[in-house]
Amino acid sequence: MTCLPEITPGQKQLGLVIDLDTCVGCQACATNCKEWNASGHSGPLPDLKPYSAGAEGVWFNRVHSYEAGEGEAGRTVHFPRSCLHCETPDCVTVCPTGASYKRIEDGIVLIDHDICIGCGLCAWACPYGAREMDEDEGVMKKCTLCIDRIYNETIPEAQRQPACVLTCPTSARHFGDLGDPESKVSKLVAERGGQPLMPELGYKPVNSYLPPRNRSSAAAQPEEASPTPMDIKNPLLRWMDKVLTR
């Protein structure tokens, strides 16, 4: 059913918290996502012309890089983009078949590939570009928050997390219940001032992005900036400098 479940405060809302301060843009999350999901719940994830020019395929996670700000205040920020498992996702309500749905029990937005007709309307309705068409099967595909890992009792408990979170070498990705204000991820969001993407569109994303931290003050000069004893050409003065700095 494509009507949305009613969300009460404190209800379980599984999602990701992505730290834009520590993300190094290594693409490991995107690669491991593709690796796991190619054979998981949504598999296969097709690649068109994989070994020639024009190679492309279905990915649930895309890592962009941006420049923000000018001059010394400017930053390079790496930005992983995937499904935000919104509280009010239009991708679900526009679906004519009921293939697209939001789970009441944990808020994960999923697609039933057996009834999807591949009309593409959900991809149009998603402002974030989280859905990509599987043009081999003619059905839409999207991030499942690794539903086949997080509840998988056949793998060790520590590994019951999304593939992207497990693989991140800088721990820039965190997984948890963002509906519970006392959860580790909710506290992280509160502490670091996590932000939703495009809040003006009203989709209420569950995933949150932690902003890059402020840098240490611009006045602090690197050590190399001050003159070294070798900059003093006169040997007598150099000797005096050495004695006096002792």
Place this chain on the structure above:
Amino acid sequence: MNPAPSIVFFTTASGAGYGLLFWLGLLRPLGLVAMSPMAALVALVLALVLITAGLLSSTLHLGNPKRAWRAVSQWRSSWLSREGVAAILTYIPALLLGLGLWVDAPALALIAGLLAAAGAFATVYCTGMIYASLKPIRQWHHPLVVPGYLALSAFSGAVLLAMLAAFSGSGAVPALLAILTGAAALLLKRAYWQAIDTAPPIATIESATTLGFIGKTRPLDPPHTEQNYLLREMGFRIARKHATKLRLIAQLGGFALPALLALLALLAGGTAAALALTLGAILALAGLLVERWLMFAEATHTVTLYYRGS
């Protein structure tokens, strides 16, 4: 947005078919268009052929056309589903109208005609709402989009009915309607174009990335060097630079000339009227194909903010 030929053809053909069905169902019972039952039957068949061809064409756009029947189940939330329901339900009074005309039962034709007109209106309204309800596409999520769909459908239907009525004798009322709806559609499209050209963006790269607090943001490295579904479907921008010319072609060829030809037909009457309205109908449908294509090509989706920053 990518103007898929199947969808452009669907909105043009089905739109004209529903417009024709609407005017036929409404005007004939009211005695405003003097058509013999047989001539009305021909008009009904043309309407149903256009509608059905358009609906079949729209299923070509699906990744899984054999599952298309599932699309009528979610009418509680989905405008696409509602459109499917309305389209199927409209066949019932439309076929009953045909029966009423065939056996010459005026009472049945009257009631079925009015119901078919209501169904045609509802279906086109739903089609418009599919687009108007998509928030990430500001050119579609606009109050003039649904009136636009209704006006274009009413206009192309009126031109077609005027043409058919002219062949069977008198087409004064539908010709007059074609002029009025043509003028209305033209004004509406002009107002719409002006509105979307001057409206501010609904989101920015800064709000899309949360990085606005650092400063102006711009894309540095793309996530992939080749195309993907998102860029082909939502990032379409071929021929957007020709928008001004195409708008002019749609306005002149699609609206102004057919309305002018309808005026000529109104004044001339007879065979000349039939010929003028035939030319008018061809021009109107061709112009609408251009306009419908533009409707897609000019629409921008927020996902392009991530890729292009605008």
